[in-house]
Amino acid sequence: MQTLNLRSGRMIGANLPVYVVAELNTSHFGNLDVACKMIDAVKESGADCVKFQSWSESSLYSEDFYNLNPLAKRFMTRFALNDEELKYLRDYTKQQHLDFASTPYSLKEAKYLVEQCEVPFIKIASMDLNYLSFLKDVSKLGVPIFLSTGMGELREIRNALETITSSGNSKVVIMHCVSLYPTPDNLLNLNNILGLKSEFKDFIIGYSDHSSGSLASFAAVAMGCAVIEKHVTLDSKKIGFDNQMAMEFPEFQSMIQGIRRLEQMLGTYERELSEAEVKKSLEMRRSVVAKKDIKQGEIITIDKLDFKRPGNGIPLDQLSTVLGKTAKRNLPKDFLLAWTDLS
Numbered sequence: 201m202q203t204l205n206l207r208s209g210r211m212i213g214a215n216l217p218v219y220v221v222a223e224l225n226t227s228h229f230g231n232l233d234v235a236c237k238m239i240d241a242v243k244e245s246g247a248d249c250v251k252f253q254s255w256s257e258s259s260l261y262s263e264d265f266y267n268l269n270p271l272a273k274r275f276m277t278r279f280a281l282n283d284e285e286l287k288y289l290r291d292y293t294k295q296q297h298l299d300f301a302s303t304p305y306s307l308k309e310a311k312y313l314v315e316q317c318e319v320p321f322i323k324i325a326s327m328d329l330n331y332l333s334f335l336k337d338v339s340k341l342g343v344p345i346f347l348s349t350g351m352g353e354l355r356e357i358r359n360a361l362e363t364i365t366s367s368g369n370s371k372v373v374i375m376h377c378v379s380l381y382p383t384p385d386n387l388l389n390l391n392n393i394l395g396l397k398s399e400f401k402d403f404i405i406g407y408s409d410h411s412s413g414s415l416a417s418f419a420a421v422a423m424g425c426a427v428i429e430k431h432v433t434l435d436s437k438k439i440g441f442d443n444q445m446a447m448e449f450p451e452f453q454s455m456i457q458g459i460r461r462l463e464q465m466l467g468t469y470e471r472e473l474s475e476a477e478v479k480k481s482l483e484m485r486r487s488v489v490a491k492k493d494i495k496q497g498e499i500i501t502i503d504k505l506d507f508k509r510p511g512n513g514i515p516l517d518q519l520s521t522v523l524g525k526t527a528k529r530n531l532p533k534d535f536l537l538a539w540t541d542l543s
Contacts, residue, residue: 203216220248221250250301252281304322374400487515
């Protein structure tokens with residue numbers, strides 16, 4: 201599958217613009233005004249999609265965990281977005297002509313996103329890569345799936361894909377990911393992007409970037425990733441779950457501008473010369489010229505020839521055809537030979 205049609209009507213995949221997802225996670229701190237300001241900033245940055253998280257305090261952690269970590273429950277409750285808030289943010293995002301998506305952690309949340317928010321795709325978090333019954337249920341909703349692979353071995357990725365595709369859904373984007381926040385350079389393992397492209401040739405490969413800065417995303421684009429996801433924030437100095445590793449919007453905008461430049465730089469897999477370069481070759485390559493005066497009727501031999509610019513004469517790869525021919529007329533020294541001068 202070289203291309204995939206999202207429910208928003210946007211096509212992603214090979215030879216198409218990189219689809220850039222701005223992950224807001226909890227950097228809105230449960231505040232709708234802040235979330236809307238972030239959506240505005242995503243629009244200004246030039247990204248394609250705003251992505252939130254759809255969870256409640258009961259869909260992620262057990263009560264035993266909260267008993268040991270009471271402060272965690274308070275944060276989870278405070279930062280969670282309920283259905284009405286998600287719908288409001290979906291509508292606001294749509295007004296900005298951006299795609300709206302979210303990561304669900306229960307089937308109920310996934311159904312709400314698909315049926316009420318009409319998301320273009322469902323993002324599966326890395327933590328649920330081996331939650332096969334959940335993958336099966338989400339797959340049956342029939343929407344494209346962005347499958348994050350952090351903490352996952354290759355066999356787990358295979359099992360997840362088999363579960364999804366055997367449920368009748370082949371619309372999957374495999375997201376290379378390392379679930380460390382931020383991920384240190386020596387653990388990014390970006391070459392695994394090429395490994396995933398080789399192992400799963402029928403699927404689009406993307407990258408969920410948890411590193412600092414833009415360099416890893418640039419490398420991922422150069423390796424052929426069709427989707428880039430990056431955590432963003434209005435202020436990385438504020439203490440939050442992943443907020444301090446998130447990228448602030450001025451840098452995010454610069455990253456997207458860099459990605460768009462990269463798309464132009466990468467070109468095509470096939471070796472193709474542009475018209476401009478073909479024209480330049482006529483100026484810069486060498487042609488066959490007379491090394492000394494050649495009289496009419498003389499046989500052309502190698503000692504009578506030199507090779508100089510411009511390149512709009514007889515090209516050097518045809519030199520063997522020139523040798524042994526006869527000059528039809530007098531050819532002065534440094535004269536650019538043409539086929540009409542020879543017989």
